[in-house]
Structures are given as C-alpha cells and as structure tokens.
Amino acid sequence: MRPTVIDIAKEAGVSLATVDRVLNERPGVRAKTVQAVQDAIIRLGYVRDVAAANLARSRTYRMAFVLPDTESQFVQTLLEALDLAGRMAASARTEIILRRFPAEDPHALAAILSRLAADDIAGVALMAPETPIVRDAIRSLHQQGMAIVALVSDLPNTERDHFVGIDNVAAGRTAAVLMGRFLAGPGQVIVVGQSMLLRESIERRFGFDQVMMRDFPQVEVLQTVESHGRPQVLRQIVAETLSHGSNVKGIYLLGVGHRALSEALSELDLGQRMVVIGHELTPHARAALETGRMDAVITQNVGHLVRSALRVLRARTDRVPIDEGQEQIRIEIVIRENLPARTESQSDL
Amino acid sequence: MRPTVIDIAKEAGVSLATVDRVLNERPGVRAKTVQAVQDAIIRLGYVRDVAAANLARSRTYRMAFVLPDTESQFVQTLLEALDLAGRMAASARTEIILRRFPAEDPHALAAILSRLAADDIAGVALMAPETPIVRDAIRSLHQQGMAIVALVSDLPNTERDHFVGIDNVAAGRTAAVLMGRFLAGPGQVIVVGQSMLLRESIERRFGFDQVMMRDFPQVEVLQTVESHGRPQVLRQIVAETLSHGSNVKGIYLLGVGHRALSEALSELDLGQRMVVIGHELTPHARAALETGRMDAVITQNVGHLVRSALRVLRARTDRVPIDEGQEQIRIEIVIRENLPARTESQSDL
DNA sequence: AAGATCATGAGGAACGTACCTCAGAAATGA
DNA sequence: TCATTTCTGAGGTACGTTCCTCATGATCTT
Numbered sequence: 001m002r003p004t005v006i007d008i009a010k011e012a013g014v015s016l017a018t019v020d021r022v023l024n025e026r027p028g029v030r031a032k033t034v035q036a037v038q039d040a041i042i043r044l045g046y047v048r049d050v051a052a053a054n055l056a057r058s059r060t061y062r063m064a065f066v067l068p069d070t071e072s073q074f075v076q077t078l079l080e081a082l083d084l085a086g087r088m089a090a091s092a093r094t095e096i097i098l099r100r101f102p103a104e105d106p107h108a109l110a111a112i113l114s115r116l117a118a119d120d121i122a123g124v125a126l127m128a129p130e131t132p133i134v135r136d137a138i139r140s141l142h143q144q145g146m147a148i149v150a151l152v153s154d155l156p157n158t159e160r161d162h163f164v165g166i167d168n169v170a171a172g173r174t175a176a177v178l179m180g181r182f183l184a185g186p187g188q189v190i191v192v193g194q195s196m197l198l199r200e201s202i203e204r205r206f207g208f209d210q211v212m213m214r215d216f217p218q219v220e221v222l223q224t225v226e227s228h229g230r231p232q233v234l235r236q237i238v239a240e241t242l243s244h245g246s247n248v249k250g251i252y253l254l255g256v257g258h259r260a261l262s263e264a265l266s267e268l269d270l271g272q273r274m275v276v277i278g279h280e281l282t283p284h285a286r287a288a289l290e291t292g293r294m295d296a297v298i299t300q301n302v303g304h305l306v307r308s309a310l311r312v313l314r315a316r317t318d319r320v321p322i323d324e325g326q327e328q329i330r331i332e333i334v335i336r337e338n339l340p341a342r343t344e345s346q347s348d349l
Numbered sequence: 350m351r352p353t354v355i356d357i358a359k360e361a362g363v364s365l366a367t368v369d370r371v372l373n374e375r376p377g378v379r380a381k382t383v384q385a386v387q388d389a390i391i392r393l394g395y396v397r398d399v400a401a402a403n404l405a406r407s408r409t410y411r412m413a414f415v416l417p418d419t420e421s422q423f424v425q426t427l428l429e430a431l432d433l434a435g436r437m438a439a440s441a442r443t444e445i446i447l448r449r450f451p452a453e454d455p456h457a458l459a460a461i462l463s464r465l466a467a468d469d470i471a472g473v474a475l476m477a478p479e480t481p482i483v484r485d486a487i488r489s490l491h492q493q494g495m496a497i498v499a500l501v502s503d504l505p506n507t508e509r510d511h512f513v514g515i516d517n518v519a520a521g522r523t524a525a526v527l528m529g530r531f532l533a534g535p536g537q538v539i540v541v542g543q544s545m546l547l548r549e550s551i552e553r554r555f556g557f558d559q560v561m562m563r564d565f566p567q568v569e570v571l572q573t574v575e576s577h578g579r580p581q582v583l584r585q586i587v588a589e590t591l592s593h594g595s596n597v598k599g600i601y602l603l604g605v606g607h608r609a610l611s612e613a614l615s616e617l618d619l620g621q622r623m624v625v626i627g628h629e630l631t632p633h634a635r636a637a638l639e640t641g642r643m644d645a646v647i648t649q650n651v652g653h654l655v656r657s658a659l660r661v662l663r664a665r666t667d668r669v670p671i672d673e674g675q676e677q678i679r680i681e682i683v684i685r686e687n688l689p690a691r692t693e694s695q696s697d698l
Numbered sequence: 699a700a701g702a703t704c705a706t707g708a709g710g711a712a713c714g715t716a717c718c719t720c721a722g723a724a725a726t727g728a
Numbered sequence: 729t730c731a732t733t734t735c736t737g738a739g740g741t742a743c744g745t746t747c748c749t750c751a752t753g754a755t756c757t758t
Contacts, residue, residue: 002409002442002714004713004714004715005714005715005716006714014736014737015736015737015738016737016738016739017717017718017736017737017738017739018735018736018737020715020716020717021735021736023715023716024716024717026717028734028735028736029735029736030724030725030734030735030736033735033736047439048714048715049404049442049713049714049715050441050715051400051401051403051404051441051442051714051715052400052404052713052714052715052716052743053714053715053716054400054715054743055398055400055401055404055713055714055715055716055742055743055744055745056714056715056716056717056742056743057715057716057717057743058716058742058743058744059743060351084672084674088672090396092399092400093351093398093400170686170687171687173686173687174684174686174687176686177684177685177686178684181530181531181533182530184530184533184534185533211686298687301679303674303675307675323433323437325433325652326652326656328689328690330650330681330687330689331686331687331689332679332681332682332687333681333682333683333684333687334682335523335526335527335682336526337519337522337523337525337526337560337680338519338520338522338523338647338679338680338681338682340677340679340680341677353743353744353745354744354745354746355744363706363707364706364707364708365707365708365709366706366707366708366709366747366748367705367706367707369745369746369747370705370706372745372746373746373747375747377704377705377706378705378706379704379705379706382705382706397744397745398743398744398745399745400744400745401713401743401744401745401746402744402745402746403713403745404712404713404714404715404743404744404745404746405712405713405744405745405746405747406713406745406746406747407712407713407714407746408713
C-alpha cells in the first residue's frame with residue numbers, strides 16, 4: 001500500500017497536524033521538526049494523492065482562455081479543441097472560461113484581463129500581441145498570483161509563466177528546408193503573409209530567409225506580399241507577380257489565407273506546378289494537401305496546445321513541477337501521406 | 350457549484366442509494382426509476398467527479414507494460430519514457446509494472462502474460478509480435494476482463510481493446526515521398542531492415558514501394574538488405590552494394606540500426622552525398638540528423654505512446670470513453686530544423 | 699392471502715487529504 | 729524563575745463518491 005500522511009506522522013514521530021503543516025508549508029513548525037517530517041517522507045517514498053488533496057480543498061480550477069475574436073480558421077480550430085478539452089476537463093474539476101477580445105483593440109483586451117481577477121480565476125492562457133498595455137495588465141495579474149501562459153504567440157517581456165507554442169524561427173527554417181529541397185533547383189519564391197506586424201510572421205520569415213540564403217542560394221526569395229486579411233488583395237498581387245513572366249517556382253504562406261490563395265491559383269490555371277508550403281493545418285490546408293494543391297504544411301497540434309496550456313496552468317496553481325518533455329510543442333511537418341485522420345471530435349486538426 | 354449525487358437524488362425524488370445504483374449500473378432499480386434518475390442527471394448537467402470516485406473506490410491502477418528484452422535504442426527510449434511516466438502517474442494512483450520477455454520466445458511471453466492476472470493488474474500494454482500462443486494468452490486475459498492495448502506493433506487478430514502506435518504503411522509512404530522529392534531525379538535506393546519478418550518492416554516497405562512506383566518511377570528501389578541485428582552484416586552488404594559502381598543515391602532504413610549504418614557510411618567515405626531517411630528518433634538518429642548524415646527521420650513520439658497507452662488503459666478500466674483525437678499517434682517527420690530540443694527528462698525522444 | 703421476491707430509503711463508514719480549534723508542552727525572553 | 733511566545737498534539741469536520749447493512753413498502757407467485 002502507498003503510504004499516507006498517517007504513516008508519515010507515525011514514522012516521523014509527530015502528529016498528523018504537524019505533517020499537514022509541513023506538507024502545506026504552513027507556519028508554526030520548528031526547522032528541526034520540518035526536517036524530521038521531510039526525512040520520513042523520503043524514507044517512505046510518500047507521494048501526495050493530488051486527487052484526494054483537491055477533493056479536500058474542494059478546489060475547482062477556473063481557467064480562462066483569452067483569444068482574439070478573429071474568424072480565422074486557426075482560431076476556429078483552436079476553439080473546437082477548447083470546447084472538447086472543456087468537456088473532458090469537467091470531470092477533473094476544471095472549468096474553462098472563454099473570453100474573446102476585438103483583435104485590434106488592446107484596451108479592450110486589457111479591460112478583459114483586469115476583470116478576470118474578480119472572477120475568481122486561477123489561470124489565464126492568452127493569445128495576443130505584446131503591447132505595453134497588455135504588459136501592464138499581465139504584470140497586475142501576476143502580482144495577484146494568477147498563473148499565466150502565453151498561447152501560440154509568445155509574450156517574452158512579460159511575467160508570463162510559460163509559453164505554449166512553437167519556435168517560429170525554427171518553423172520558418174523547417175519550411176525553408178522543405179521548400180529548397182522540393183524545388184530542387186533555381187527559381188523564385190513568393191512569400192505571402194497577412195501582416196508583417198505579427199510576431200509569428202516576422203519570425204517565420206526570418207528563419208526562412210536564414211536557411212534559404214545558407215543552403216539554397218540559387219533560390220531567390222521575393223519580398224513578402226501582405227494580404228491584410230483581404231483575399232482580393234492577395235489574389236491580385238499574386239496574380240500580378242506570377243503573370244510578370246518571372247521564374248516563380250514556389251509559394252510560402254506565412255500564416256493563414258489558404259483559401260484565398262488557392263482560389264487565386266486555380267483561377268490563374270498555372271501551366272506549371274508550384275511548390276506550395278504553408279503553416280497551420282486548417283480544414284482548407286488539409287483539403288489542399290489532399291488534392292495536391294499544397295505540398296507541405298508546418299503546423300502545431302491545436303489539441304496539444306490547449307491541453308498543454310491547461311496542464312501548465314494546473315501545475316502552476318498546484319505548485320507542482322511540469323513534465324518539460326510533454327509540454328514541448330512540436331513543429332509538425334504534414335504532407336499528404338502523414339495527414340492525420342480526421343477525428344469525429346475534430347480536436348486535433 | 351457543480352451538482353453532486355445529492356442534488357441528483359433530490360431532483361429525481363429518490364434516495365442517494367438509488368442514484369448510486371443507477372450511476373454504477375448496479376441491479377435493483379426499476380427501469381422507470383433509472384430513467385427518472387438519468388433525466389435528473391441530464392437536467393442538472395451532472396458530471397461525476399472521477400477523483401472523488403476513485404478515492405472512494407480506493408482504486409489504484411496497476412498497469413503492466415510488457416516489452417521485449419532487446420537492447421535496441423528504440424526500446425531504451427521507450428523505457429525512459431515509461432520511467433518518467435511512472436513517476437508522474439504515481440500521484441494519480443497509477444502504478445506501472447514493467448515486464449520484459451526474451452524477444453524470440455513466445456512461450457516465455459505467454460507465461461508472463463498468464464501470470465499477470467494473478468498479480469491484480471488492471472490493464473496491459475503489450476509490444477510483441479502476434480503468434481498463436483500470444484493470441485491465446487490475450488484471449489484469456491480478455492476473458493478475465495483485463496484491458497489490453499497493443500503498443501507500437503498492432504495485434505489485429507486478437508481481442509486487444511486498442512492499438513497505440515502509428516500506421517506503418519502510411520509511415521513508409523511518407524518516407525517515400527520525402528525520398529523521392531529529396532532525390533530529385535533518377536537513381537537507386539537501398540532499403541535496409543533488421544528482419545523482414547517484423548510486421549512493421551513489411552508494412553513500411555509496402556507503403557514505401559507503393560508511393561515510389563506511383564510517384565517516382567525513375568527511382569529504382571533495390572531489394573531489402575536484412576541485418577538480422579548484426580552490424581557487420583549490414584556494413585558489409587551496404588559496402589558491397591555501394592562499391593559495385595551502381596547508381597545508389599539514397600538509403601532507406603526500415604527500422605533501427607542507425608549506428609551500424611552510419612559507421613559503414615563514414616568508413617566508405619562516399620564521394621557523393623546520399624539521401625538517408627530512417628525511422629525512430631533514437632539518440633543516434635538525432636546525432637545523425639544534427640551532423641547531416643541523415644536527412645529525415647519518420648518517428649512516433651515515445652512519450653505520447655506511453656501516456657496514450659496509460660490513458661486508454663485507465664479509460665477502459667473506468668469504462669469511460671476516450672478522446673480519439675488525443676489518442677491518435679502522429680507520424681512525425683523530423684529533419685534537422687525541427688528537431689525537438691532534448692529535454693532533461695529525455696522523455697520525448 | 700400468505701409468503702417470497704424485488705425496489706427503495708435511511709444511515710453510516712471509508713478513501714486520503716485539508717483545515718480548523720483548542721489545549722497543553724516546549725522554548726524563549728526578562 | 730515566571731510570563732510570554734512559539735510549537736505541537738488531539739480531535740473534529742469536510743470534500744464527493746462508493747459500498748455496505750438493515751428495514752420497509754411494493755409487487756409478484758401460487
């Protein structure tokens with residue numbers, strides 16, 4: 001049988017109350033006694049039963065996920081994963097609170113964040129760009145003891161406890177290697193992004209250029225085309241670039257916008273096959289891979305993101321260590337052949 | 350507040366005992382009453398608190414992992430992941446029992462399996478080839494109500510509850526796409542495997558050939574070289590093939606044996622760069638990727654394998670549904686650029 | 699209609715931990 | 729040494745469930 005607090009008390013020759021004080025780091029125990037209890041704990045190999053502990057605390061975890069209200073497919077898949085995770089988490093005394101903020105309004109975001117504390121929330125997973133206002137809001141939450149993780153987009157200069165997401169520079173490098181090798185020769189590559197103001201886009205482009213220059217000097221990477229979320233813009237610019245008789249052999253999509261691009265491409269009816277590589281495995285990207293309109297997608301598993309964020313927030317709240325290996329989000333390479341089966345729950349797009 | 354069994358009892362106008370009988374599907378309740386209770390459950394949105402339930406049951410999960418006693422790096426990394434998972438699981442009332450069996454001795458394996466039942470074990474994760482003896486042993490365990498998952502290597506014709514691992518045909522196809530595209534032209538490819546009797550090797554080779562023939566007809570895939578676990582054999586055959594002045598441009602490793610191969614390759618000092626693609630991200634494969642001796646590794650996350658097996662076994666034991674999306678093991682493509690950082694725990698090689 | 703069987707209620711103990719109170723012991727200061 | 733402060737012990741209740749016993753009322757047999 002596993003040892004319990006009672007066994008520890010006996011072993012250490014103290015009372016249950018004292019063991020409890022030591023375990024929960026409450027004051028009123030002499031250093032010597034603390035040591036005796038800790039020795040007993042080690043000697044017996046005691047591990048606290050978190051389930052019983054949480055039951056006794058009658059602690060329920062209220063975790064907030066704060067996301068932009070953009071309708072992008074990436075956010076949509078994130079929401080789906082969140083929904084599923086919420087249902088699964090319910091039986092583990094964890095409640096997920098969803099908050100959306102207007103994408104371009106840092107003040108609204110700050111207001112939402114500051115309201116969280118009053119709402120008795122134990123932790124926040126935040127997907128937002130880092131602005132001074134947000135930094136202040138996070139500092140305030142942090143001072144109130146709230147666990148905070150940055151989701152998808154890191155907030156390196158804040159008091160966030162953890163970043164749940166991928167290294168976007170490495171993701172860009174990965175895309176570059178595939179692009180370079182798939183091209184297998186000289187040519188030009190168009191890079192398309194929503195806006196170069198987004199941290200992810202900048203980092204990916206940086207990593208992409210790095211590898212391209214080093215390993216594939218024969219490939220010319222053109223300036224980033226910014227779509228600003230408007231498909232027409234994207235379509236037009238791409239069409240223009242392509243029709244200028246240049247030697248474009250590949251397209252690199254820094255972010256979302258797969259739909260608009262694939263429409264543009266099918267309209268143009270290119271005589272020649274292009275190498276198309278993008279990020280985020282949205283339903284459209286999945287379809288594009290299946291039909292061969294895209295060659296590879298660099299992605300992060302949305303289900304993992306959500307579950308990892310929840311685990312980290314819980315661990316922070318419980319003050320227990322996390323399993324670094326498990327919380328490391330992989331840069332996944334998806335091609336048609338290793339496309340994961342669509343599950344009913346859709347949780348793992 | 351979340352509703353509890355007491356709330357359900359009040360809502361349904363029955364006693365706590367009756368609610369409990371319904372919840373745990375125990376006899377002695379009229380169909381009409383069962384319905385009334387279930388209605389109340391739905392009306393209040395009751396979710397059973399599994400932590401409290403398990404506490405009350407004072408159930409501890411003893412889960413056995415049965416693995417071959419081969420010293421292969423893959424099994425080693427699996428063991429490391431298992432060790433870590435065991436430490437994490439301890440606080441969730443789960444105990445991991447490890448059993449090794451002589452790799453070539455199905456009788457010994459069957460003996461170990463049949464001993465499990467007496468050992469009060471709730472579930473087994475088994476990594477073993479499917480033989481008639483093993484099939485019988487599994488049937489017997491199944492009849493005793495034990496949860497069984499096949500690990501890494503599927504046991505399709507048995508009563509296993511679930512398979513935790515990847516689709517090896519798809520993994521082979523994935524390798525083929527990368528090989529074909531990285532080669533970027535005609536040439537020959539050597540395929541190296543430990544033994545073609547292993548299900549995985551056969552399936553991977555099958556998938557590899559499928560795609561090669563369909564998409565890259567200009568590439569000639571040579572017959573599989575079998576190493577039978579002996580590095581010298583492998584080294585010699587590879588050296589021979591290469592020195593025969595043929596047009597070998599790529600090497601596909603069906604399984605382990607990265608060390609022997611990389612030694613062979615460095616000895617031969619090939620004038621020309623080869624495309625080397627293999628399976629399983631062992632420490633050697635990792636080193637080979639880092640130094641550029643390998644181009645890509647198709648792998649499955651060992652940490653995920655173990656955790657998924659544990660979750661599935663627990664779910665089966667608790668008779669609760671599993672999250673299909675979470676339990677789907679990905680076919681991961683790893684190149685140098687997206688090589689996951691080595692974590693201290695090494696859990697996720 | 700009497701006995702047998704079944705469905706239900708009431709109540710309680712247990713799981714392992716947290717957290718509270720109060721009394722008394724030990725250490726500390728003057 | 730006495731008063732004061734600081735530790736410690738004993739005991740209890742609670743968390744949400746499981747599972748047990750016993751009693752009673754309802755329903756079925758023949």
